[in-house]
Amino acid sequence: MRAIALIDCNNFYVSCERLFQPHLEGKPVVVLSNNDGCVVSRSQEVKDLGVIMAVPWFQLKDLAQRHGIIALSSNYTLYADLSNRVMRLLSQYSPNQEVYSIDECFLDLTGMNDLTRYAQTMRSTIKQCVGIPVCVGIASSKTLAKLANHVAKKQKHFDSVCDFNAMTAQELDALLAHIEVGEVWGVGRRSTSRLQMMGINSVLELKRYAAGRIRAEFGVVMERIVAELNGECCLELDEVTPPRQQIICSRSFGMPVTQLSDLEQAVIAYATRAAEKLRGQHSLAGGIQVYIRTNPHKEKSPQYQQSLLLPLFEPTNDTRLLCRVALSGLQQIYRSGYQYQKVGVMLTEIIATAARPRTLFDDVAAQQKSAALMETLDRINRRMGSGTMQLLGEGVRKSWAMRRGNVSQHYTTEWDELAVAR
DNA sequence: TCTGGGGTCCTAGGACCC
């Protein structure tokens, strides 16, 4: 039988912060999204207070004051570095690893013995070497492994490791009968309410739903989920992350923006970041889309949103060209008199640089010159810090930049911000 | 006052072709 493990870090962002600020241990802590907007990570103490995921922070101000909830701005540089350390350690426990997100990965443990003990070793090693607590779920399909992980987290007597394969079919079904159908990976809010209206409330009920009918009513995705719940492994581990088919860079502003000149700076900044990511995966983009919008939550102020997809004459990853085209798009969709909340840039029709189509009109010398310049730019920014060299149009003052009220140090990635041991 | 950012996949419908 297949044995797939899903290892998931507990309250990952909060755990990262606690690692370098041990005084946060045992206290209610949240980490907020960009602009200190929403809650994206909660300590157990905060979950126990009934705070749900993604709730806007300003709605919690009263509760936070009463219970002394500590709110931190997100520090993605720190989280990404610690994530890499966790993933590298975990990769030693199996020849097949899929890094699924910043805080979780799948490992193929098929054919290995005494998996509960093996998983406990993984846990204690990660805790000791990196300092991050994790839970492990093991089962015969990815979807079941996700559920096993959920059980490992919620039911304390499993001691953070739950192996469905070690249970009898009756034991497993008894467990699934008490898990809500919305906990299943791939069953979101909409499907949950539809399923509930059909009388399917528990995971066990979904598992037993006739496969033919589920396809007619919910499509192939749900059909696959039901098969996976029945132990049939339909989703293989994706060990190499394929290059992105689209690259998005967008941010909400720290305050409403009305001037075209500020929007232009932001568009240049985001197109620059997107172009860096594009070159990072050795690709070219054939099109670039720009969008702007006002704040949809401010129902009383006039609303406007617009986007424009601009095809490129030939695929490129040159920051200067991408910025120029993005700017022309912005100028076409900009309307004065609105308070803008967000602009974004999306690169599309992405192909590998090696697959660049050749045409009669190729200016090979210009392409080489561009590639050399971009490589130099990237090398300088890698070595001296991101943003060391930028286009002037991105601006220096950046009044539109996002708010980050309470961000921690770059404890592991900047020499002058390293943690000090006494 | 204050509501994130970055992705993927699937489906339906329209345009177009022979």
Add this chain to the structure above:
DNA sequence: TCTGGGGTCCTAGGACCC
């Protein structure tokens, strides 16, 4: 008067994930 059937490609939008 009578107006087919089958295919592809593209786009927008929905649903979902973390």
